[in-house]
Amino acid sequence: MTDHEHSPTIELGADVGGFFQEAVGERARRGGYEASDATVTYVGALLADYARPDSLSQEALSRPVTLLLSEAQQCQGLERFERLRGLGDAVLYISSFFSEHIERRGVELGYVRRVGATAYHTAAAMMGRDHTGPDVFSELGSKFDMFAALLAEVAESLRAAQSITSTDVLKLYERWTRTRSAPLAEALARAGLTPITGSATVH
Numbered sequence: 020m021t022d023h024e025h026s027p028t029i030e031l032g033a034d035v036g037g038f039f040q041e042a043v044g045e046r047a048r049r050g051g052y053e054a055s056d057a058t059v060t061y062v063g064a065l066l067a068d069y070a071r072p073d074s075l076s077q078e079a080l081s082r083p084v085t086l087l088l089s090e091a092q093q094c095q096g097l098e099r100f101e102r103l104r105g106l107g108d109a110v111l112y113i114s115s116f117f118s119e120h121i122e123r124r125g126v127e128l129g130y131v132r133r134v135g136a137t138a139y140h141t142a143a144a145m146m147g148r149d150h151t152g153p154d155v156f157s158e159l160g161s162k163f164d165m166f167a168a169l170l171a172e173v174a175e176s177l178r179a180a181q182s183i184t185s186t187d188v189l190k191l192y193e194r195w196t197r198t199r200s201a202p203l204a205e206a207l208a209r210a211g212l213t214p215i216t217g218s219a220t221v222h
Contacts, residue, residue: 050168114132136164
């Protein structure tokens with residue numbers, strides 16, 4: 020993965036899972052996202068896994084996601100389910116944390132996210148009607164854009180938490196002018212700057 024300029028650096032402690040569970044849960048509450056506790060927990064665990072990127076996330080950045088979806092659908096049984104789930108996870112992660120990387124490649128972000136939603140929906144269908152417990156994959160499929168927005172806010176929160184110097188604050192402001200991210204606006208406010216949305220200025 021080459022987009023290090025825009026990827027948040029994470030100091031990994033012993034309780035990586037707890038860190039991300041708290042980060043996702045806090046942004047979900049503050050942003051008013053309607054999501055089940057089970058799915059918020061799953062997404063937090065997903066981020067903990069991707070704190071140490073694996074080969075599938077690399078594939079989702081370097082190979083056409085429609086090809087990855089087709090390959091997954093051609094598999095059988097547990098392998099099919101795991102490849103679909105993994106593709107959904109990878110697309111959710113990269114389309115949230117690395118959306119600018121995708122767009123710079125000339126790929127429509129919405130198109131990539133639809134592939135991720137399809138992967139989750141298909142994985143959910145494989146579990147069948149007899150499945151008991153929270154329907155996490157159906158929720159991720161049907162609310163994929165919402166969860167992508169939630170994780171994008173988590174990513175911005177992590178970036179903002181790293182900013183210390185005046186140069187870092189300037190970079191945050193420049194990013195805020197492009198994204199209008201709420202977490203970045205909060206970070207700028209903590210630095211004594213209040214972004215004005217209409218004029219893209221600060222006071």
